[in-house]
Amino acid sequence: MQNEHAANEANYLKYQGKYKGLFAWIFSTDHKRIGLLYLYSIMSMFFIGVLLGLAMKFELLAPGKTIMDAQTYNATFTVHGVIMIFMVVVPGLPAIFGNFLLPIMIGAKDVAFPKLNLLSWWLYMIGVFLVIAALLFGNGAPDTGWTFYAPYSFKTGTNLLPAIFGAFVLGFSSILTGLNFLVTIHRMRCPGLTWSKLPLFVWTLYGTAWIQLLATPVVGITLVLVALERFFGIGVFDPALGGDPILYQHLFWIYSHPAVYIMILPAMGAISEIIPTFSQKQIFGYKAIIASTMAIAFVGYLVWGHHMFTAGMSGTAQYYFSLLTFIVAIPSAIKVFNWISTMYKGAINVQTPLYWGASFIFVFMIGGLSGLVLGSLATDVHVHDTAFVVAHFHYIVFGGVGFAFFAAIHYWFPKIYGRMYQKSWANTGWLVFFIGFLALYSPMFYLGMAGMPRRYYDYLDEFHSGNILSTFGSWIMVTGLVIIVVNLVRSARKGKPAEMDPWHSKTLEWTVPSPPPLENFDDIPVIAEDDGPYNYK
Amino acid sequence: MSEEKHHIVPYRVYVIVLMALIVLTFASIAITEIELGAYTVAGALLFAGIKSYLVLTYFMHLKYDKKYIVAMVAFVFAIFVVVLVITFLDYLYR
Numbered sequence: 001m002q003n004e005h006a007a008n009e010a011n012y013l014k015y016q017g018k019y020k021g022l023f024a025w026i027f028s029t030d031h032k033r034i035g036l037l038y039l040y041s042i043m044s045m046f047f048i049g050v051l052l053g054l055a056m057k058f059e060l061l062a063p064g065k066t067i068m069d070a071q072t073y074n075a076t077f078t079v080h081g082v083i084m085i086f087m088v089v090v091p092g093l094p095a096i097f098g099n100f101l102l103p104i105m106i107g108a109k110d111v112a113f114p115k116l117n118l119l120s121w122w123l124y125m126i127g128v129f130l131v132i133a134a135l136l137f138g139n140g141a142p143d144t145g146w147t148f149y150a151p152y153s154f155k156t157g158t159n160l161l162p163a164i165f166g167a168f169v170l171g172f173s174s175i176l177t178g179l180n181f182l183v184t185i186h187r188m189r190c191p192g193l194t195w196s197k198l199p200l201f202v203w204t205l206y207g208t209a210w211i212q213l214l215a216t217p218v219v220g221i222t223l224v225l226v227a228l229e230r231f232f233g234i235g236v237f238d239p240a241l242g243g244d245p246i247l248y249q250h251l252f253w254i255y256s257h258p259a260v261y262i263m264i265l266p267a268m269g270a271i272s273e274i275i276p277t278f279s280q281k282q283i284f285g286y287k288a289i290i291a292s293t294m295a296i297a298f299v300g301y302l303v304w305g306h307h308m309f310t311a312g313m314s315g316t317a318q319y320y321f322s323l324l325t326f327i328v329a330i331p332s333a334i335k336v337f338n339w340i341s342t343m344y345k346g347a348i349n350v351q352t353p354l355y356w357g358a359s360f361i362f363v364f365m366i367g368g369l370s371g372l373v374l375g376s377l378a379t380d381v382h383v384h385d386t387a388f389v390v391a392h393f394h395y396i397v398f399g400g401v402g403f404a405f406f407a408a409i410h411y412w413f414p415k416i417y418g419r420m421y422q423k424s425w426a427n428t429g430w431l432v433f434f435i436g437f438l439a440l441y442s443p444m445f446y447l448g449m450a451g452m453p454r455r456y457y458d459y460l461d462e463f464h465s466g467n468i469l470s471t472f473g474s475w476i477m478v479t480g481l482v483i484i485v486v487n488l489v490r491s492a493r494k495g496k497p498a499e500m501d502p503w504h505s506k507t508l509e510w511t512v513p514s515p516p517p518l519e520n521f522d523d524i525p526v527i528a529e530d531d532g533p534y535n536y537k
Numbered sequence: 538m539s540e541e542k543h544h545i546v547p548y549r550v551y552v553i554v555l556m557a558l559i560v561l562t563f564a565s566i567a568i569t570e571i572e573l574g575a576y577t578v579a580g581a582l583l584f585a586g587i588k589s590y591l592v593l594t595y596f597m598h599l600k601y602d603k604k605y606i607v608a609m610v611a612f613v614f615a616i617f618v619v620v621l622v623i624t625f626l627d628y629l630y631r
Contacts, residue, residue: 314631
């Protein structure tokens, strides 16, 4: 008993278990260490994805061949997409911050199945290595686009199989994490922490976990079908054999549209924690945010067809999917109004996480509203497969998940590392990044409306000025990114020690030391009747 | 620990369910003899659906489990059914 207590005194970064050095991390079942393993591995993949994105933007600096030919460009955008979607934004917030914070936020010592949690990370790494192998060995990197559309995916001569097998394994990692979180939230909440007192980040992880559990198997089966199609020519998707390529699109998007909500829901959850903390005010419409989270998780299953409006789908189905797409916009808008109403008349404390949070709302709204242009049947025909879609997508996924990620890392950084970053550099990094982001993606809305198709390494002269602006934007954004990362990495080692609760927040993770001890709590906390995650005076 | 009661199912029930599953398997093969056009897949899914219901209810003990677990499984199946129905909106009206 005495020993156990002594172990709890050491924080999780310094704790010495059975193994030493690197093994103490890669074999650790501590949810916080696993969260950091995900942080480092996901960020490494993110940087590779960013470099590929920069290369693409450089290619588009001038018409014609600038630095790469058409085939290399096809491979570059495919690999950029596969890395960014399957390895960065889908696992992103749940795997990093969910792992680190979920048990602490519900007053538990760890997740329900710690070993399964470690296995999820190992599966993630195996998936990563498989995809990297597909890029480096065999007949060249895949060139189908990240969606692996049939019939490209069974006709291409490139090294596709390891890539889709990698995506399959990454899916397993995601399913196991979802299952783990569901059981943890159901079974391990501390006494008094009822469902109506759960922090909103936990609620969004709950909605996300259901999607991970239910939607991911569909893409797994679909990728297996593609592999079987390549090996045996069964004729599921190949029209020459009586198959249906549109069936592939259905199956792919049944997963991949809900996957967008796997990405964005935890992002919304993080923002829902940050806004009340820096407004020092009870969150506006707690129950409305929960209801909209669950509504997004549910309706998000049923809108996948809006990716296929121009693919030859039946008119009846188009009407349904368009209507449902408009319906799913409503709960997202409810959240935006709730965040703004939370800030109204609050005691606003302007800090780096709030800058990121406020700019999240801004870019997320532009991304969301441009989504309605794509969700309505008539306008979609005009802008489908143009740069407009790329702009919308990056405003939502990079503007949404990316900004929320940086908001979250600046918010929870003092808790994770027990040190504070340099605020002036963090704010500078945000400003440069934000300006770069707007310059990079905004011209693409215009270019798409004017008719520039996506996924081409070349373009007509009339699109030149928009592309120059966009490429310059990418350089500015990456400058901001370098400032942010250097500041955080430096501060994690040399920053000033952080207090237990530097932002005066009310959720449970701020009641444990920074960084937290091995099993988070010496005694499991008890939530009193009038306590709550947002009870600001 | 007294609330952790395990319901004991007689072997007879398992045997009956097994027989039903075998009969339904043959029925799902037999129905392919009839030309149903676009509804062929719907027919196959109907038999598969009944079989999964039997497996979940008896072999996986859902019938004797807590109500909220039943509700969760029902929710999952509801989503599955809705997904199928919407997909068929495309196939049947193309």
